[in-house]
Amino acid sequence: MLYSTFYLGQTQMAVPIPCILEIGRSFKFHPVRGAPEVIDGLINLRGKVVTIVNLGLAFEESKIEPSDESRIFIFKNNSELKEVADSDAVMETAPDNIGIHVDRISDVIRVENEELQAVPANMVHPFYKHVVRRGDSFIIILEPSKILNLHETPDLLS
Amino acid sequence: MSEAKNIKFNIYNPIITYEHRAAYDMIVSHLQEIFPICNQGKCKALEVSDDPQKQKQINDLMEKVEFFSNSLITITKVFFDQLYRAKQTSSQSISQSTAMIKIDMIERNLLERTCDVRWWALEKAFWQCITLSNNSKGSGKGKATDSSSKALREAVELACTRLEDIRNSYTLYRDLVIADTNGVIIANSNADRRSKVIGMNVSKEEWFQRALETKDGTEYFVQDVSSSELEDMDALVYSTALRADGDEQGKVIGAMGVLFDFQGESQIILNDYLPKDANERTLEGWFSFFTNKEGKVICSSDENFIPSGEIADLPRNHRNLSSAGDVIVSTGVVCGNRSLIVSHKSKGFDEYKGLGWTSHLVLPESAMFERSMTNEDYGISPQELMNSKLIPERNQQTYREIQRNKGDIQLISINGIILATDLGKAGTSFIPIFDQITTTGNSTTGKMEELLSEMSSDMLEQNLKALENFSKQAIDLIDRNLFERAADVRWWSTDHAFWEALQEGTDEKFEQAAKRLGIINASYTMYRDLVIADSNGRIVANSKSENRDKLKRMNVSEQSWFRQGMQISRSVQFGVQDVCDSDLENEETSLIYCGGILEDGQREGKVLGVLGIFFDWENLVFPILEGCLPRIKGEVVDGGAAFYVNDEHKVIATTDSENFKIGQVVNLPAENLHLEAGESASGIFSANDKKYIIGSSRTQGYREYKGLGWTAHVVRPID
Numbered sequence: 001m002l003y004s005t006f007y008l009g010q011t012q013m014a015v016p017i018p019c020i021l022e023i024g025r026s027f028k029f030h031p032v033r034g035a036p037e038v039i040d041g042l043i044n045l046r047g048k049v050v051t052i053v054n055l056g057l058a059f060e061e062s063k064i065e066p067s068d069e070s071r072i073f074i075f076k077n078n079s080e081l082k083e084v085a086d087s088d089a090v091m092e093t094a095p096d097n098i099g100i101h102v103d104r105i106s107d108v109i110r111v112e113n114e115e116l117q118a119v120p121a122n123m124v125h126p127f128y129k130h131v132v133r134r135g136d137s138f139i140i141i142l143e144p145s146k147i148l149n150l151h152e153t154p155d156l157l158s
Numbered sequence: 159m160s161e162a163k164n165i166k167f168n169i170y171n172p173i174i175t176y177e178h179r180a181a182y183d184m185i186v187s188h189l190q191e192i193f194p195i196c197n198q199g200k201c202k203a204l205e206v207s208d209d210p211q212k213q214k215q216i217n218d219l220m221e222k223v224e225f226f227s228n229s230l231i232t233i234t235k236v237f238f239d240q241l242y243r244a245k246q247t248s249s250q251s252i253s254q255s256t257a258m259i260k261i262d263m264i265e266r267n268l269l270e271r272t273c274d275v276r277w278w279a280l281e282k283a284f285w286q287c288i289t290l291s292n293n294s295k296g297s298g299k300g301k302a303t304d305s306s307s308k309a310l311r312e313a314v315e316l317a318c319t320r321l322e323d324i325r326n327s328y329t330l331y332r333d334l335v336i337a338d339t340n341g342v343i344i345a346n347s348n349a350d351r352r353s354k355v356i357g358m359n360v361s362k363e364e365w366f367q368r369a370l371e372t373k374d375g376t377e378y379f380v381q382d383v384s385s386s387e388l389e390d391m392d393a394l395v396y397s398t399a400l401r402a403d404g405d406e407q408g409k410v411i412g413a414m415g416v417l418f419d420f421q422g423e424s425q426i427i428l429n430d431y432l433p434k435d436a437n438e439r440t441l442e443g444w445f446s447f448f449t450n451k452e453g454k455v456i457c458s459s460d461e462n463f464i465p466s467g468e469i470a471d472l473p474r475n476h477r478n479l480s481s482a483g484d485v486i487v488s489t490g491v492v493c494g495n496r497s498l499i500v501s502h503k504s505k506g507f508d509e510y511k512g513l514g515w516t517s518h519l520v521l522p523e524s525a526m527f528e529r530s531m532t533n534e535d536y537g538i539s540p541q542e543l544m545n546s547k548l549i550p551e552r553n554q555q556t557y558r559e560i561q562r563n564k565g566d567i568q569l570i571s572i573n574g575i576i577l578a579t580d581l582g583k584a585g586t587s588f589i590p591i592f593d594q595i596t597t598t599g600n601s602t603t604g605k606m607e608e609l610l611s612e613m614s615s616d617m618l619e620q621n622l623k624a625l626e627n628f629s630k631q632a633i634d635l636i637d638r639n640l641f642e643r644a645a646d647v648r649w650w651s652t653d654h655a656f657w658e659a660l661q662e663g664t665d666e667k668f669e670q671a672a673k674r675l676g677i678i679n680a681s682y683t684m685y686r687d688l689v690i691a692d693s694n695g696r697i698v699a700n701s702k703s704e705n706r707d708k709l710k711r712m713n714v715s716e717q718s719w720f721r722q723g724m725q726i727s728r729s730v731q732f733g734v735q736d737v738c739d740s741d742l743e744n745e746e747t748s749l750i751y752c753g754g755i756l757e758d759g760q761r762e763g764k765v766l767g768v769l770g771i772f773f774d775w776e777n778l779v780f781p782i783l784e785g786c787l788p789r790i791k792g793e794v795v796d797g798g799a800a801f802y803v804n805d806e807h808k809v810i811a812t813t814d815s816e817n818f819k820i821g822q823v824v825n826l827p828a829e830n831l832h833l834e835a836g837e838s839a840s841g842i843f844s845a846n847d848k849k850y851i852i853g854s855s856r857t858q859g860y861r862e863y864k865g866l867g868w869t870a871h872v873v874r875p876i877d
Contacts (some may be wrong), residue, residue, distance in 0.1 A: 017575060022573055023572055025565070068561060068565070071569075108571075
């Protein structure tokens, strides 16, 4: 499967391409009064209302500020995901379109199933699904549904 | 990108290097390859999906890629133009300041000469000698008596000795002469030429005639570099009248002419700042020379190609600059080379208005665009450098535009891959197309970034070189100035009023000595005070009456300048106490020169006491440093600073007392701190939460002044 990779600080992460609806530059966020801090705000994507999660804050690290390099990954919602042609992979995102704000985008990689390795026990995180080795470095494959359904991780919404 | 219409350096301009033309071809041909790929993508969209929305999305993406590729082709053209313009501007600016430094250096020197000649003409030995000579001719009816002949012989001998003393103290002169009103040379300083010169008649020479026309002791005349009977080579002669009884308003009784070693001095200045090969020979096509107001070369760094005495082979507008301070920069052919020519007309220095000379610097045009070969690692990333203040705003804009286009192409490609994935198996044929777009986008923008990085490191190198030049100018100027002080103190120490006062020790003689010191201080503006201490360290006379009571109570026997002075046994020696606090002046920074006052005014003998001269440090040093600050279009760069440090790296003078304080040891790179005499270096350092670039030069002294181990640093912040 193809994965789109990006950086959070120095860590390279990836999400499956079929889950992504579109990748864009940092849009103008519309702040929402009362929303948790981890939410940057809302954007309008061709008529769709999309909530943007700040991935830095979601990992309880420093906030990602919009810059020339920062990007928004907008995910398909669950029903859009089902319409992806010829897909035999079982994937889930969220009932709504949700985006994540990342530091900078990197390249697209193809990862075969046998390359996917379990996350080492000492670095388990609810957002991590697998680890992939590329040369001397590692790329962490994220579980989009966990990031996009933050209400299931109540600590981050406080 | 409206600039695309105003391109000065087209890629086919012969000045563009082969490497850059190859890089341009590579970038453009890669970008051109994208268009057929996009067409292929548009056709495939029709093949793989019946959904008009999907087809449109793919078409839109392809059109966006075409748009950004077109935009990058335009940027590439503008980019090379900007790269060469930036190099040209920077190189021209450095060349301009180099031409200016050279003429400024010689004019400052010549200002000192005007002070010298006026002061020396008051010397008792000279006017007494001329008076005796005139009397002996005036008595005229018969033979002069034996006693008057003997007195005249002795007076001539003394005058020659004193002229020699001056020449020994001030080693910048080839000869000094005094003549009577008929133009007959009575005495000279250069013993080797004495037999030829004494008795020679110079009444037809302009320097002599104009000296006789001076109204009082404050006036002088400079005869521009020209031939004189006195010498075999062209001479620059300063002259003034000798007056009865050494009175500035007295009757004219003769003239004094001093022949400055213009060629020797100019050669040093002209050969400075010219790039040299491994054998210390100036690189091909680089010339530096001065012309007089008629456009004739008066001294040249290369007499074979630009000979003195001839009209310089330059475009006419470079030969006839109309106003003082005018600068002209252009390109043309000089000595068969396509060259950059910079001409800077002198505006003199301070009260010396100059002779309308012009300094010219010629360098091969290609030298402006040469790549820097140093490859030094200054610990600054290409991005940091690209965003620094060293890079002109429009180049930074291009950098940002390239970055943005690179980011856009990348986004389009990945979004294309997302779209292709949505189409399932049918969409897989798109993936190589978008991969190719990504690869091409990355390679072309990568190449452009590489070129930008090259440009920014060249700009860094050029700016570092400019700061090095400024620091060299700063240390050279202070060395030259302090050489003059060393010359002054040596000569003044031989004054008869001083040794007579110390020998006789009467109040009357001390009063006369004080008066003499007062006259000196009034003639020279660079001293706070001048004092004479006897052999016990007691101050017995000084130039400023308001300081007298305080100084009379002081004993300086423990002070370094006094102890150095008491070690002196020859009149050619001097001492100097490095900048430090001094209770003599209540000043934080005093610089004191000293000379030994020797018995009977002999050239060698027992020291009777010490003459100490207090250099007006702040007032003289600050303008020198200020003149060496980095500038852009005449304006000092924001945050630019210049300072001197002593041998212990402590700041002793500064233009920025907030960030580089007096007494502070600034944390500079080791390469800039530990320089050998005459060496220069540059680098980058951080201080005061800023990143600075720095140029540093350590003193090499100048002639008899060996320097005190100081270093000049010139800095400018870049972030």
